[in-house]
Amino acid sequence: MSAQEAKILGDFLLAPAPLRDFMTLRDFTDIFPRAHRTNPAVQDIYRELHRLREKDIELVRRDIAAEVKRSKQLRREYARERRQLDDATVAGLDPIALWMEEELSGEGRKKPHTLQTVHFDIEEACQSLEAQITEIEDENRRALVEVQDVVGALSDLRTGRFAPSASGEDIGEEVLATLKRLEAVCANPAG
Template identity: 30%
Template sequence: MAPTEATILRNYLLLPSRLPSIISLQEFTSLFPKSQQSSPQVRALYRDLQQQRNALVDAVSASIDAEVKQAKALRRTIIKTQKESEYEEHDDEIEIERTLFGPTSTTVTPKQHSLQSIIPDLDSAVADIESDLQKLEEEESALLESVKQAAGNMSDLRYGRLSNSNLTDEVIDGLHSIQETCKRKS
């Protein structure tokens, strides 16, 4: 099986990038003057560099995961667009040709699936649906939170608990300015 994008990126970017695979503690210590090599600060500096390097490697790993998800979503979008364009390009003449003469080299026949070829397509479809469902659930929770916040604000307004104590004065001033504008226009 051919290596995937994620495998290539991980092997190229992540495997050789941990600090101990680049330089060991002993090699790092030997870079310092003899008088400083036994200092605990050298070991602490190496550990700090190792933690920084690990954080960077973790960030790269997360970026690889995000890139793989984005690539999958892009492939799904391309396939969906291709299917939609095929559906839109449906030609009556070709359909009549197929009916009269059967499938020929000038008419495109749909791809026939075997059990082995349909399983990855079904898995991809399941992943698409789950992804869409997750997006819808996130959108639904954001909308619900927005509605709850709006209802809470309306409740505060109903019972006279305003977060802005000057709001009533501002509203009255706004209404007066509207009245003045209407009087000037008439």
């Protein structure tokens, strides 16, 4: 994937993405019934939606960067396969696969290596292997953290303890506070 393709993806997926670009707080509060527009929870909901949206945008940015990185690796793999096919006998070659590979790599057949040209390809292969190793290690770390989180959550469930909420309060206290706010809104719908 070229830089131009990465720019197109970024422009298409990220440019109109932030919540404030297409909905202001005023527009958001206008969605609610008049009696509830001044409720501070509306602003909290808007901020939380904005935070979640920004988190999603960052994930898309990382995915675009990973796709660019992956496309470079795919080009190297196609080049390696092309070299293998170049060395194979003509009877076993698939002409359509060769044509597709040449189109994707943007290169014609390479000449045989010399002492000067082989160094670059070896360095490129080493970088590709290092990138693959790093990617596998990152995946393993993410999987380990995920498993540890699940085990911790199951342990907390078994013992009756819960992780602190986002506000830092005990979850029971937070639930009671939210219920009291709800009760107040229901008891006084005009305010």
